[in-house]
Amino acid sequence: MARRVYSEPGDRIVSTAPVAVNRYRGWTRLNHWITAASLILLALSGFALFHPSLYWLTGLFGGGQTTRWIHPFIGIVLVASFVLLFLQLVKYNIMRREDLVWARRFRDVVSGHEDRLPELGKYNLGQKFIFWGMFWLILVLIVTGIMVWEQYFGGLVTIPTRRVAILVHSISAVLILLVFIIHVFAAIWTRGTLSAMTTGNVSGGWAWRHHRKWLRELAGRQKVDPAE
């Protein structure tokens, strides 16, 4: 019996370097990590001021007085840094029709059936939710923070208003920490994502799997050299 043949004589497996796709420039990564560091420092100094049982955290900032003094200034750094990040990324975080389909098929997202999901641009709805969640919460935090920043804005609002402001400030701080935890968890859970913010690159496979429209656009813009 004749042997079955599936391949041509010229077919061969060629191993080339995997395709890497650049997702963030160095400047954007630096901007992101300054934002992240300031939020972590704000959380630590904020918790230190929040409840006496957490007062020991002031030790990280050189005592109670310096913690109280430095907390709002770190807030200013966060706002300035987030504004720069926001301006760079806002146009890729606008809601699109495919986001609704993605949300409806969220079960497929969690179970890893991405083949059943629509092709997406640079961000999915989850990432957009993080982006806008952080935007609104940072806005509320800075506005209420200024209202209770007695050193420079002491007479700005009445004492009853200041009481409401501090309550809203604390609730928003808890909410932004939840958003932050979801963000870090999603970045770790979606394998291959962290390198986007460390080296700046993701693999071609990651881009194809999670953000195919974005990859198609990049591929259309340039000649892809897999061996590069």
Ligand code: HEM
């Ligand atoms: C240490 C904790 C953090 C880690 C490990 C982390 C990790 C990452 C990673 C891997 C990405 C790239 C995701 C992608 O391109 O698909 C990213 C994007 C981003 N991160 Fe973080 N991040 C952290 C903290 C923060 C904080 C505190 C903020 C804001 C207050 C933040 C805001 C953003 C924004 C706005 C993006 C762009 C995504 C978008 O625009 O939708 N990150 N982060």
